[in-house]
Amino acid sequence: MLPIKIIAKDTGHPLDVTGNNLLTINRPAVIKMSTAAEDIQSVSREGERLVIKLKSGETLSIDGFFDVVDGVKSDLVFEDPNTGELLIADYSVPWTGVSLVPLESIDSLLAVAEVESTGWLAPLLGLAAVGGAVAITSHHGGGGGGGGSSSDAASADQGLTTPSTPSVLFNNMHGLTGKADAGATISLTLADGSVVTTVADDTGLWHFNPNPLADGEQGTLQASLNGVQSAAIGSGVADVTAPAEPVVTQNNQDVLAGTAEPGSTITVSLADGSTVIATVGADGQWSVTPNPLTPGVSGSIVVTDAAGNSSASVDTGIINSTQPLPPTVDQNNADGLSGTGEPGSTVVVELPDGSTVTTIIDADGNWEIVPNPVPEGEQGSVTVI
Structure with a gap:
């Protein structure tokens, strides 16, 4: 499990916590993890929660980390369990990501209300913050005290490409579906702050089925690939209600017509397997002229609304070839x-x-x-x- 120490900034009193992967703090603190830099996969922000992912697969979440009290913010420090070297996760407000820089002592974080990054040593890891998260790549220097060269820092950046922002194709009763980079992990943050994830397939298609969003709700989507997160995007408002079944009002030799939800699409399936499409007008009326049905043979009709929800299938009945009486x-x-x-x-x-x-x-x-x-x-x- 993860060895964690939490030190309150206002008192300097530590509280050792071991084995808890979901923590909550209610005031600014220093979070010290006994973890080597090369074991860190990513550090990211989800609302007011800090999320640390290790290459081992373990994840630590700290609620309240980004709460700022009287201008004082919390800090995250990694301590190498083998060398004792301290690295602070330097971040800005508003959040744009982190970079790891050496830290001489945690005492310096407790002695001032706000830690300034100026005056620190050059970053040990040349990592650019991307899209709200950054992947951590270990530095392989030539010695214990000298730090790396600029070429070393450039090497650490290699392969850290920001994934594409996910797009949404459907957000309806059939699920929440979209496109992203192949293999990317898609995180959906719901209205209550909970997060669900899925993985894009080798074509980039991802989906949540059933749709985790209730009718009228919306969430936030973000893609993560190799520890680097994309920009966030709104899911749009979910429409998970099926439209009412279409009504056939005319089925004669001249026309097949009826009523349905305005702006929706009518699909008429014929006996030979072909289909005919019609659009429902603003007045709720639709028609297909000439009637596509074969005399004596019925078809079926389905209405699909703008969100992609489909109604139950309705039988058209056969063509009424009897001439109606004059009105x-x-x-x-x-x-x-x-x-x-x-x-x-x-x-x-x-x-x-x-x-x-x-x-x-x-x-x-x-x-x-x-x-x-x-x-x-x-x-x-x-x-x-």
Whole structure:
């Protein structure tokens, strides 16, 4: 387990903690870990939590590490268990990452309220902070006291490439899916601060299935590769609710039509395995002209909303080849235009200017358009389809 010592900055009193990989501090402190630099994989920030990952696979998380009290912040120090050498994880506020620099004594951290990096020795490890985290590569110097040359520092940087920021393809009832660098670990931070992870496959595709986000929630995504973290990106608001099933209102020799969620997509699957696509208008109406169904053979319809959620499949029924009865017009005055016809059929009123107005005949065989679309003193035509 990880040997840890926590020293409160305001009192200098230490508290030894061994074997706990999730710690919480409630005031600025010095966190000293007995760990060699070459054993560290990464040091990163997740909210107010400091996360240290070792190449052995162990992870230490310290809640409250980034809380600043009266201008005083916490510090992380690594002590080499073999040589006793101290390295402090130098970081800035706001967080941009860390670099490891030599430290003569922990006492210097307790004697002042805020440690300045100026005046310290040149960094032992030439590590650039990238995307909120940095991978730690051990320094292989030629001797015990001299430190490394600039070429040594450059060697330590080799291979530390910032991974691509993950992208989101879907955030719906089927899961949270996106693209990233192949083999990257994708971390999703949820609204409650908890974190779930997955790994991108060799094509860069990653997914959480089922979707860990509830309907209307959103989280933050970040990719990590070889200990280096990408920039963070929002997941977008999750839509995990399936749309209502589409309704077929017309299925005759001329048209297949109905209603569904505005802005969604209708997919009509035919008996031969082919499909026909239609877009639902802002008024919730959709239609496919001419009717793609083969007479006597039904198909199926699925509606897919903008988030990619799909409804249950609905049978179209077979084409109704029976000519509907002509509609009647019982009222045509200032109160409206109304009449009767075959239930479920569509009444089409063609106006003198060539435009049309439609309505559906209700289950009792009645239809009505209010206000009357026909201008006073003029006439139009009424048909039913």
